[in-house]
Amino acid sequence: MQPKLGILAGGGILPARLIEHCRATGRPYFVVAFNGHCDVDTVRDAPHGWFRLGAAGSIINALRANVARDLVMVGWIKRPRLRDLRPDWQGLRILAGIWRCFLGGDDALLRAVAKVLEGKGFRVCGIQEVMEGLLAPAGAFGRVSPDSAGARDVTEGMKAARDLGARDLGQAVLVRSGAVIAREGPDGTDAMLMQSAGLLAGGGGVLVKMRKPQQDMRIDLPSIGPDTVRLAVKLGLTGIAVEAGNALVVDFPEVVRAADEAGIFVVGVDAQRA
Numbered sequence: 001m002q003p004k005l006g007i008l009a010g011g012g013i014l015p016a017r018l019i020e021h022c023r024a025t026g027r028p029y030f031v032v033a034f035n036g037h038c039d040v041d042t043v044r045d046a047p048h049g050w051f052r053l054g055a056a057g058s059i060i061n062a063l064r065a066n067v068a069r070d071l072v073m074v075g076w077i078k079r080p081r082l083r084d085l086r087p088d089w090q091g092l093r094i095l096a097g098i099w100r101c102f103l104g105g106d107d108a109l110l111r112a113v114a115k116v117l118e119g120k121g122f123r124v125c126g127i128q129e130v131m132e133g134l135l136a137p138a139g140a141f142g143r144v145s146p147d148s149a150g151a152r153d154v155t156e157g158m159k160a161a162r163d164l165g166a167r168d169l170g171q172a173v174l175v176r177s178g179a180v181i182a183r184e185g186p187d188g189t190d191a192m193l194m195q196s197a198g199l200l201a202g203g204g205g206v207l208v209k210m211r212k213p214q215q216d217m218r219i220d221l222p223s224i225g226p227d228t229v230r231l232a233v234k235l236g237l238t239g240i241a242v243e244a245g246n247a248l249v250v251d252f253p254e255v256v257r258a259a260d261e262a263g264i265f266v267v268g269v270d271a272q273r274a
Contacts, residue, residue: 004028005130006068006122008059009048010037010075013225013250014127018074019046021131030066032059037077053077057090060120071122072130073110073219079186108168110219126218128248136268138244142256144265146239150206152178154241157208158269165212171222176205193231203236210271211246224266225250226258233262244268 005022009015009031015038022029031038031048047066051059063071094116114124128134146154157175160183164170170184174196182196189209196205209222224242232240240259242249247268249255259266 002027003070004030004066004068006063006066006071007031008071008073009033009042010073010077011039012075013227014223014248015039015075016042017250018072018127018131019043030063030068032062034077038075052086054086055088056094057088060090063122069122071117071124072127073114073124074127076188079109111216114216114219124218126221128221129218133252134248134250136242136244136247136249138268138270141249141252141266141268142260144239144259144263146206146241146265146267149177150239150265153206154208154239154267154269156180157206157241158210158243158271161208161210162213162271165210165215168212168214171212172207172209174205174207176200181205189228190231193235197235200235200237203238205235205237206239206241207232207237208241209247210243217246221246221248223248223250224255226254229255229258229262229264229266233258233264237264239265239267241267241269243271246271 005027007015007018007029015031019029019031019042029047031043031046033043033048033050035050035052049062051062117124153175156178157173157180160173160175160180161171164173164183172184172189172192173180174182174192176199181199182192184192189207193207207228209224211222215221222242224240224247228240255266
């Protein structure tokens with residue numbers, strides 16, 4: 001039998017997909033559901049506990065009590081303000097060692113958290129190590145491929161996204177007619193897209209998501225899913241590009257179906273082109 005998996009669950013669809021995978025494969029698991037981030041329905045029928053982000057001691061004790069040594073950090077977590085963490089004693093000790101990471105980007109902070117967990121005897125895994133078939137393939141996902149204008153926007157977007165990621169500021173950019181019109185901030189991709197609605201009047205534009213050059217492959221890889229495609233269609237985008245082999249695609253068949261139905265492209269691109 002595979003070792004029990006500890007799932008540190010934030011928001012979005014990925015925690016639910018991982019729980020479904022554990023059930024389907026018979027792998028035992030325990031979910032640490034973060035208050036204000038994880039959806040209640042995600043863990044309704046799963047073995048779980050609810051925790052605030054600052055309750056490090058309670059989280060570690062619960063994982064040990066449930067004999068979960070392999071951990072996956074999955075789902076979005078809105079970056080907390082230090083004053084909102086309300087850490088327990090163990091949390092205070094941890095914060096004392098990583099507080100400088102709150103001054104940087106999300107990648108620096110998440111890598112510091114992973115290092116702390118490893119120091120406590122846990123093994124931090126990427127979700128792609130547990131579930132096969134999540135990493136984006138190269139090339140067009142469906143029937144539609146970028147035209148010359150779309151290909152130019154993809155190329156410009158890759159360069160801009162890599163630059164943004166190198167500064168640990170975000171993973172995604174929005175490009176239209178060869179110009180970057182929006183860059184992802186701490187609120188994530190969907191917020192960037194919605195805030196750009198006024199700039200997209202008349203249609204056009206490409207969403208590009210790339211892994212940060214320094215990013216730990218086990219944590220917070222860029223991801224897309226059917227909802228990403230539906231939002232892109234709603235805003236009149238012509239396509240989406242993600243980094244092949246370094247981005248997660250949730251519900252790949254549904255992503256392809258939604259993109260083909262709307263007539264937009266979704267492609268996996270080679271980071272070496274950036």
